[in-house]
Amino acid sequence: xxxxxxxxxxxxxxxxxxxxxxxxxxxxxxxxxxxxxxxxxxxxxxxxxxxxxxxxxxxxxxxxxxxxxxxxxxxxxxxxxxxxxxxxxxxxxxxxxxxxxxxxxxxxxxxxxxxxxxxxxxxxxxxxxxxxxxxxxxxxxxxxxxxxxxxxxxxxxxxxxxxxxxxxxxxxxxxxxxxxxxxxxxxxxxxxxxxxxxxxxxxxxxxxxxxxxxxxxxxxxxxxxxxxxxxxxxxxxxxxxxxxxxxxxxxxxxxxxxxxxxxxxxxxxxxxxxxxxxxxxxxxxxxxxxxxxxxxxxxxxxxxxxxxxxxxxxxxxxxxxxxxxxxxxxxxxxxxxxxxxxxxxxxxxxxxxxxxxxxxxxxxxxxxxxxxxxxxxxxxxxxxxxxxxxxxxxxxxxxxxxxxxxxxxxxxxxxxxxxxxxxxxxxxxxxxxxxxxxxxxxxxxxxx
Numbered sequence: 373x374x375x376x377x378x379x380x381x382x383x384x385x386x387x388x389x390x391x392x393x394x395x396x397x398x399x400x401x402x403x404x405x406x407x408x409x410x411x412x413x414x415x416x417x418x419x420x421x422x423x424x425x426x427x428x429x430x431x432x433x434x435x436x437x438x439x440x441x442x443x444x445x446x447x448x449x450x451x452x453x454x455x456x457x458x459x460x461x462x463x464x465x466x467x468x469x470x471x472x473x474x475x476x477x478x479x480x481x482x483x484x485x486x487x488x489x490x491x492x493x494x495x496x497x498x499x500x501x502x503x504x505x506x507x508x509x510x511x512x513x514x515x516x517x518x519x520x521x522x523x524x525x526x527x528x529x530x531x532x533x534x535x536x537x538x539x540x541x542x543x544x545x546x547x548x549x550x551x552x553x554x555x556x557x558x559x560x561x562x563x564x565x566x567x568x569x570x571x572x573x574x575x576x577x578x579x580x581x582x583x584x585x586x587x588x589x590x591x592x593x594x595x596x597x598x599x600x601x602x603x604x605x606x607x608x609x610x611x612x613x614x615x616x617x618x619x620x621x622x623x624x625x626x627x628x629x630x631x632x633x634x635x636x637x638x639x640x641x642x643x644x645x646x647x648x649x650x651x652x653x654x655x656x657x658x659x660x661x662x663x664x665x666x667x668x669x670x671x672x673x674x675x676x677x678x679x680x681x682x683x684x685x686x687x688x689x690x691x692x693x694x695x696x697x698x699x700x701x702x703x704x705x706x707x708x709x710x711x712x713x714x715x716x717x718x719x720x721x722x723x724x725x726x727x728x729x730x731x732x733x734x735x736x737x738x739x740x741x742x743x744x745x746x747x748x749x750x751x752x753x754x755x756x757x758x759x760x761x762x763x764x765x766x767x768x769x770x771x772x773x774x775x776x777x778x779x780x781x782x783x784x785x786x787x788x789x790x791x792x793x794x795x796x797x798x799x800x801x802x803x804x805x806x807x808x809x810x811x812x813x814x815x816x817x818x819x820x
Contacts, residue, residue, distance in 0.1 A: 416449075418510065423452035438464065445474070454479055454509050468493045468527075470505070470515075481509035527559040529640040529647040532566070532621075537636060537655040548634075548655050551622035555640050555647060566605060567639040567646055568598035568623060573632040573654060583654045586635055595637070598625055628697075632656070658698055661788075662816040665691040669812065671718060671746065671797045674805045679743065685798045689751075692814055694777070695788035700819040701779030704791060706748065707770040707813050716767060718746050718797060718808035726804055728797060730766035738763035746797035748812075750776065764796055767812050780819065 416425030427436045427449045435447040436459050443464035449457045455478040462472040462485055470492040474483040484506050485492050491503035492515045501515035534553040554563065571586035571594055588594045602608060606622045627634060633656040640647040666688075674683040696702045708715035720726035731739065731747045738756045740763060741747060747764030749756040756763045768774050777791050797808065 425451045479509050483507045528645040529555040529559045530557045531648040532650040535650040535653050537653045547626045554619040561642040563640050565602040565641045569595040570634045570636050572630050576632050660696045663693045669795045669810050671808045675801050687796045690793045692791040693788050697782045698818040701781050703817050704777040705773035705775050705815045707773035711769040718810050721807045741798040743800045749794050751794050
């Protein structure tokens with residue numbers, strides 16, 4: 373019997389007071405995870421008398437068991453020294469600690485698992501008992517090396533793994549999709565939520581330093597909690613994940629832009645608390661987006677001999693929507709797809725040998741369209757009108773892009789920029805009727 377020094381002293385003192393003090397060791401006591409019964413034939417041995425305590429004996433009609441959903445002991449065990457032991461009132465806590473008191477009807481005594489330096493525990497992974505409880509009738513009961521078969525204690529989950537961050541662009545607010553692998557051991561209870569924690573980075577993210585320190589690294593306020601509802605988490609894992617299922621929860625985290633970006637970690641939550649933190653990932657959380665109302669320019673013509681006839685000209689409007697959270701804004705430009713002359717021509721959709729050239733280049737000041745030419749204009753820019761007539765510029769080749777819009781700050785939240793662009797063409801009878809088409813390139817670059 374291996375007792376601590378203080379327990380040994382207490383044992384000797386108690387023995388001097390009463391000749392009935394008996395040490396007890398419980399051997400071969402096991403709990404079936406499915407049935408929560410002690411294994412048939414499990415016994416405890418009284419060290420001073422070598423008599424047995426029976427937990428599941430047909431001869432003695434014992435009916436002791438543990439409720440695996442609550443950790444409560446129920447029923448009676450039989451001691452050959454003191455008779456029936458009422459186990460009701462003893463509990464296994466989620467931490468593994470055994471607490472409470474068992475009572476002895478024959479003597480009025482108790483077996484105390486809470487007071488008198490009692491320290492009985494059950495291991496969460498192997499079901500091994502350890503520690504001691506004190507009986508007012510038979511003294512110390514030693515539980516070392518007693519084990520149960522897979523007793524399902526409820527504990528906090530283990531840490532989530534494989535945390536990953538990918539940027540999404542749903543609005544001007546920096547939105548990042550965090551995804552991870554749910555814990556392979558949820559502690560025996562459903563995962564009900566995750567703690568999403570973040571911090572602002574003190575230094576830029578680089579290839580050699582993908583996870584820089586937080587601004588408040590090592591301080592109590594290092595991490596901030598990202599406010600959310602459990603319903604915000606996709607694939608939360610509403611079912612008990614005790615069978616190592618592979619589940620990948622995710623959440624879109626929306627934060628304002630920062631100088632260097634953010635670092636993230638997540639923790640799983642069940643009824644007993646939070647898991648350790650997952651791995652950490654960092655992201656710049658900056659985005660630059662562009663979309664257009666159309667991908668190609670389509671201009672329809674039916675030329676007549678009258679140069680002023682509306683059929684001799686056509687126009688097509690594009691709307692370019694741009695957005696960024698880069699602090700210095702962006703530059704939006706237009707160009708042809710390459711540096712060839714063909715990339716600047718409108719081409720007949722049926723007979724490609726019929727083409728319309730752009731306004732003469734190079735040209736930096738908008739002018740009126742001349743016969744058999746086409747170009748673009750910004751209808752909301754006063755440089756593209758002389759007060760009476762619309763003025764145009766040619767679409768430049770890709771090496772000499774024209775800047776349509778330049779900003780110097782991030783967009784306001786949920787407020788993208790819309791740039792209106794108009795294409796125009798003017799022809800004479802030398803050009804056949806039909807649809808003329810071309811593709812231009814819009815380029816968006818963040819400003820450093």
